[in-house]
Amino acid sequence: MSHPAKNRPLNPRRIGVITMHTFTQLVRMKVFYFLGVFAVILLGSNLFEIQDLGRPDLEGTDVLRSIRSWSLGTMTLFSVVIGVVATALLLPKDVEDRTLYTILAKPVPRLDYLVGKLGGVLLLIFVSLLVMDLLMAGVLALRTNLVVAEQVAAVTAAGWPAAEIEALRQDTLNQGPTWSLHGAVFVVFLRAAVIASTAMMISTFSTSTLFTTITGFLMYFIGNFQAEARGLYFGEGVSPLEKGAGLLVATIFPDFQLFNVIDNLIEGGHFEGGELPMLIALSGFYVVLHLFVSWIVFAEKEF
Amino acid sequence: MEPAVEIRNLVKEFRPAGRKEPLRAVDDVSLSIGAGEVYGLIGPNGSGKSTTMKALLGLVQPDSGSCRIFGNDSLQVDSRQQVGFLPENPYFYKHLSGAETLRFYGKLCGLRGAALEGRVKELLELVDLSEAGNRRLGGYSKGMLQRIGLAQALVQEPRLVILDEPTAGVDPIGSRQIRDLIFDLKKRGITVFLCSHLLEQVQEVCDRVGIIHRGRMVKEGPLDELLAVGDQTEIILRGASPELLEKIRALVSSDSGAELLRAGRPRTTLERLFLQETADRRKP
Numbered sequence: 001m002s003h004p005a006k007n008r009p010l011n012p013r014r015i016g017v018i019t020m021h022t023f024t025q026l027v028r029m030k031v032f033y034f035l036g037v038f039a040v041i042l043l044g045s046n047l048f049e050i051q052d053l054g055r056p057d058l059e060g061t062d063v064l065r066s067i068r069s070w071s072l073g074t075m076t077l078f079s080v081v082i083g084v085v086a087t088a089l090l091l092p093k094d095v096e097d098r099t100l101y102t103i104l105a106k107p108v109p110r111l112d113y114l115v116g117k118l119g120g121v122l123l124l125i126f127v128s129l130l131v132m133d134l135l136m137a138g139v140l141a142l143r144t145n146l147v148v149a150e151q152v153a154a155v156t157a158a159g160w161p162a163a164e165i166e167a168l169r170q171d172t173l174n175q176g177p178t179w180s181l182h183g184a185v186f187v188v189f190l191r192a193a194v195i196a197s198t199a200m201m202i203s204t205f206s207t208s209t210l211f212t213t214i215t216g217f218l219m220y221f222i223g224n225f226q227a228e229a230r231g232l233y234f235g236e237g238v239s240p241l242e243k244g245a246g247l248l249v250a251t252i253f254p255d256f257q258l259f260n261v262i263d264n265l266i267e268g269g270h271f272e273g274g275e276l277p278m279l280i281a282l283s284g285f286y287v288v289l290h291l292f293v294s295w296i297v298f299a300e301k302e303f
Numbered sequence: 304m305e306p307a308v309e310i311r312n313l314v315k316e317f318r319p320a321g322r323k324e325p326l327r328a329v330d331d332v333s334l335s336i337g338a339g340e341v342y343g344l345i346g347p348n349g350s351g352k353s354t355t356m357k358a359l360l361g362l363v364q365p366d367s368g369s370c371r372i373f374g375n376d377s378l379q380v381d382s383r384q385q386v387g388f389l390p391e392n393p394y395f396y397k398h399l400s401g402a403e404t405l406r407f408y409g410k411l412c413g414l415r416g417a418a419l420e421g422r423v424k425e426l427l428e429l430v431d432l433s434e435a436g437n438r439r440l441g442g443y444s445k446g447m448l449q450r451i452g453l454a455q456a457l458v459q460e461p462r463l464v465i466l467d468e469p470t471a472g473v474d475p476i477g478s479r480q481i482r483d484l485i486f487d488l489k490k491r492g493i494t495v496f497l498c499s500h501l502l503e504q505v506q507e508v509c510d511r512v513g514i515i516h517r518g519r520m521v522k523e524g525p526l527d528e529l530l531a532v533g534d535q536t537e538i539i540l541r542g543a544s545p546e547l548l549e550k551i552r553a554l555v556s557s558d559s560g561a562e563l564l565r566a567g568r569p570r571t572t573l574e575r576l577f578l579q580e581t582a583d584r585r586k587p
């Protein structure tokens with residue numbers, strides 16, 4: 001029996017083992033304490049209220065809006081920081097501590113290791129965002145009911161016509177826990193996935209935690225201005241070579257402005273047709289691309 | 304029968320930053336380990352022992368030459384199905400307990416369910432960590448880490464075990480336990496490839512040794528052949544009287560071909576003395 005079972009890359013069970021291990025590792029690093037911070041911020045934004053019922057149609061909705069934007073802001077901060085820091089921490093740490101030796105000395109294809117690590121970070125972000133989303137939805141639902149009741153009572157007293165009251169009610173409900181808002185949280189997750197895979201790609205090049213963290217954040221900021229930069233590449237008087245280089249940069253470095261739809265959703269807007277599937281596809285493309293580049297670099301690495 | 308390990312003309316160079324000429328860590332090393340053999344690689348610090356082992360595990364890529372494990376090229380993942388590896392100064396995930404560590408590596412090798420649980424328990428007993436099995440590795444001592452590393456290497460019952468300084472940092476009692484474990488592996492027909500600076504132990508457990516110096520294999524062969532001093536014979540006596548010794552001396556000097564080189568009391572080794580005073584004393 002000198003030719004043992006084939007160990008093909010992308011074995012789901014083995015990836016699952018590494019994913020769950022990475023998830024546990026992060027949990028035991030007490031990452032979930034952040035959820036406590038989130039709860040405090042949520043309650044804080046909930047208390048933000050100006051007790052002036054002079055214009056009931058505005059103030060009540062303002063509270064809802066502030067809950068929404070504070071929550072999503074915190075989610076964004078959390079997911080971006082975890083996406084960069086956790087990814088940057090895990091891979092170079094394995095190399096520095098030489099724990100990687102023992103893993104790669106088992107029949108583990110290097111691609112499985114990378115996918116598993118990234119999977120663990122994404123699972124952690126997903127679970128945290130899910131918990132935050134549920135907390136936010138709960139608080140918003142309670143608050144929306146209060147606001148609607150208050151507003152309806154106030155405008156009925158003011159003698160508004162029934163149709164207008166209904167319109168105001170709908171407007172306010174639209175600031176509550178809508179499906180579009182859950183969609184916005186999902187977009188936050190997609191963005192975090194792209195950031196994490198970017199950080200993973202950097203970390204396979206550098207194997208230094210600090211360098212990866214800094215470069216990861218830098219890429220995020222550059223990515224937020226990338227559309228402007230692209231204007232430069234494709235503007236007048238740019239040579240084909242520069243255009244090619246620009247295109248390459250634009251392909252590998254994600255354009256994070258794509259995710260700005262979140263702002264619109266917070267304001268009570270909705271996805272336009274095909275917007276969400278497009279975002280999912282693009283994020284998937286970036287994650288796969290980054291994993292592929294990471295793998296090419298990592299497959300040749302020596303420890 | 305197919306050799307367990309086959310290294311052919313392995314060359315490995317490192318190009319450290321800030322140095323022009325490459326550093327040749329392993330220079331044209333060839334060795335072959337038969338199935339069931341215990342092979343010891345010895346040599347000074349920095350002579351290329353660990354690098355040779357890493358090349359065999361595919362952790363570094365040879366610049367030329369090849370490494371095979373049971374006929375499978377080391378650069379292929381499949382070659383690692385049958386190997387257990389204990390790196391030098393092993394270090395594991397601090398956040399896992401001993402049992403969780405073994406479970407993790409077991410799962411990576413495709414074990415699961417009751418078979419995995421049984422194996423974990425068995426290994427913890429084997430390396431004497433049953434009590435510490437539920438504690439996080441962050442609180443383990445160096446010797447305990449070394450032992451959990453050994454258990455991890457054995458988790459999938461590999462046919463080849465590669466041990467890079469298995470007794471480094473382990474006290475003499477633990478070191479003897481590891482020696483006994485290697486004997487036990489050998490009895491079960493498992494091939495062992497180890498390197499160590501404890502020459503006495505290498506001498507005890509290995510069938511064959513290779514001496515490596517500055518990346519080159521300078522001497523290799525079965526231990527018995529390497530160590531036998533061709534023209535000398537040793538006689539150890541108990542309760543010999545001075546008269547008897549005098550007679551033997553006279554007898555030897557009357558022989559024209561033989562010469563008495565040395566007579567005196569053999570000394571016990573410090574290791575033996577240590578064990579006698581510590582471990583043996585604990586036994587009822």
Ligand SMILES: Nc1ncnc2c1ncn2[C@@H]1O[C@H](COP(=O)(O)OP(=O)(O)OP(=O)(O)O)[C@@H](O)[C@H]1O
Binds near residue numbers: 326328346347350352
């Ligand atoms: N990753 C690396 N980068 C650069 N040089 C390296 C690297 N790994 C090993 N070397 C060099 O290769 C040589 C052999 O190292 P190796 O670790 O194989 O020695 P060793 O025989 O295991 O020594 P020791 O007994 O100290 O463990 C050394 O000169 C070392 O400096």
Ligand SMILES: [Mg+2]
Binds near residue numbers: 352353354391
């Ligand atoms: Mg070494």
